[in-house]
Amino acid sequence: MGIITSVSTWLIPCFILLVLVAATWKRVPAYETFVEGGKEGVKMAFSLLPFLVGMIVSISILRSSGALEAFVGFISPLLISIGIPPDIIPLALVRPISGTAALGMTTELISTHGPDSFIGRLASTMQGSTDTTLYILTVYFGAVGIKKMRYALKVGLLADLIGILASIIIVTIIFG
Amino acid sequence: MVNIIWACMAIIGIVYAMFNGTMDQVNQAVFESANEAVTLSIGLISVLVFWLGIMKVAESAGILEVLSKLFRPVISRIFPDIPKDHPAMGYILSNITANLFGLGNAATPMGIKALEQMKQLSGSDTASRSMITFLALNTSSLTLIPTTVIAIRMQYNSISPTEIVGTTIIATMISTVSAILIDRFFYYKSIWRK
Numbered sequence: 001m002g003i004i005t006s007v008s009t010w011l012i013p014c015f016i017l018l019v020l021v022a023a024t025w026k027r028v029p030a031y032e033t034f035v036e037g038g039k040e041g042v043k044m045a046f047s048l049l050p051f052l053v054g055m056i057v058s059i060s061i062l063r064s065s066g067a068l069e070a071f072v073g074f075i076s077p078l079l080i081s082i083g084i085p086p087d088i089i090p091l092a093l094v095r096p097i098s099g100t101a102a103l104g105m106t107t108e109l110i111s112t113h114g115p116d117s118f119i120g121r122l123a124s125t126m127q128g129s130t131d132t133t134l135y136i137l138t139v140y141f142g143a144v145g146i147k148k149m150r151y152a153l154k155v156g157l158l159a160d161l162i163g164i165l166a167s168i169i170i171v172t173i174i175f176g
Numbered sequence: 177m178v179n180i181i182w183a184c185m186a187i188i189g190i191v192y193a194m195f196n197g198t199m200d201q202v203n204q205a206v207f208e209s210a211n212e213a214v215t216l217s218i219g220l221i222s223v224l225v226f227w228l229g230i231m232k233v234a235e236s237a238g239i240l241e242v243l244s245k246l247f248r249p250v251i252s253r254i255f256p257d258i259p260k261d262h263p264a265m266g267y268i269l270s271n272i273t274a275n276l277f278g279l280g281n282a283a284t285p286m287g288i289k290a291l292e293q294m295k296q297l298s299g300s301d302t303a304s305r306s307m308i309t310f311l312a313l314n315t316s317s318l319t320l321i322p323t324t325v326i327a328i329r330m331q332y333n334s335i336s337p338t339e340i341v342g343t344t345i346i347a348t349m350i351s352t353v354s355a356i357l358i359d360r361f362f363y364y365k366s367i368w369r370k
Binding site: 010012015016018019021022023025026030032033034035036037039040041042044045046048049052053054055056057058059060061062063064065066067070081084096106107108110113114115116120124125126128130131132133135136137139140141142143144145146147148149150151152153154155156158159160162163166168170173174175 | 181182183185186189190192193196198201204205206208210211212213214216217218220221223224225226228229230231232233234236237238239250255258271282285286288289290292301302303307308311312314315316317319322323324325328329332333334335336337339340342343344347348350351352354355358359362363366
């Protein structure tokens with residue numbers, strides 16, 4: 001853990017150092033170039049705004065209505081019968097849709113079942129090995145103005161499904 | 177497809193609320209979440225400005241070029257239709273590196289730059305083959321060290337907060353390899369159709 005934490009803390013400052021030393025060495029006008037690049041960031045954040053508002057509102061309508069919970073309750077008997085613990089199902093369903101909701105659920109699962117319980121370890125692994133597909137597609141495609149996603153969403157969601165199943169199998173093998 | 181999913185999430189939610197008396201919550205959620213989304217976008221400004229600034233300096237100083245030369249053999253196999261000397265390669269690599277170390281905040285601006293470069297290559301507003309491959313990599317999560325999860329585990333007094341790093345890496349590897357394979361499958365399927 002010590003090494004891992006220090007790598008994560010040192011990486012960014014060292015990268016900045018490397019960039020600035022290289023820029024000065026090559027006589028690149030570092031500050032002016034930085035400002036020029038930064039301006040793009042402002043534009044980008046504003047162009048993202050409508051995409052994020054649209055997606056987040058739609059997701060929160062679904063969640064606040066209770067429909068998502070009802071769906072989980074509906075399919076959980078089926079999943080229990082094939083050996084998937086029901087407590088993990090809401091997390092598995094929400095993970096591709098909402099990053100903050102998934103993080104909230106992971107935290108809740110860890111606090112109720114304990115971090116070193118089977119559910120706690122499974123939730124941790126799942127949280128770490130999948131990502132918020134819908135959010136990533138919204139932000140990335142939104143920022144550069146891609147209107148037709150073609151098969152991107154299918155690929156992302158299928159990869160999530162495999163990541164979730166892989167987490168369940170691996171955690172069962174290693175900690176089960 | 178995203179149009180349908182987007183509309184369906186809201187439609188299902190509103191119709192469900194009609195029959196379950198949760199319309200109050202839905203009503204509140206609409207305004208609160210719109211607000212939350214704006215806050216999120218504004219919050220992104222600092223990260224985007226800083227990293228896009230630094231990356232622009234890195235690009236002019238030739239660092240991205242060095243980086244892409246180093247890993248060219250692997251990356252050009254995954255992205256066969258990006259020319260080998262194209263700047264997109266450098267951004268793809270910086271995005272992947274930042275993701276591997278769990279620096280999500282630094283990864284997003286670099287990923288967006290990579291997509292911008294790919295869009296210049298394709299010159300249309302339809303997702304190109306390499307864009308989809310790139311997003312498949314990103315959505316399958318490339319994390320080696322899930323820092324946020326480790327932090328939560330520490331907070332709840334886990335005996336061994338980092339014991340899930342191993343299982344996470346294995347699960348990530350499986351989902352990333354699958355994502356590339358699934359991406360290839362749909363790509364060739366779309367070619368066959370033509």
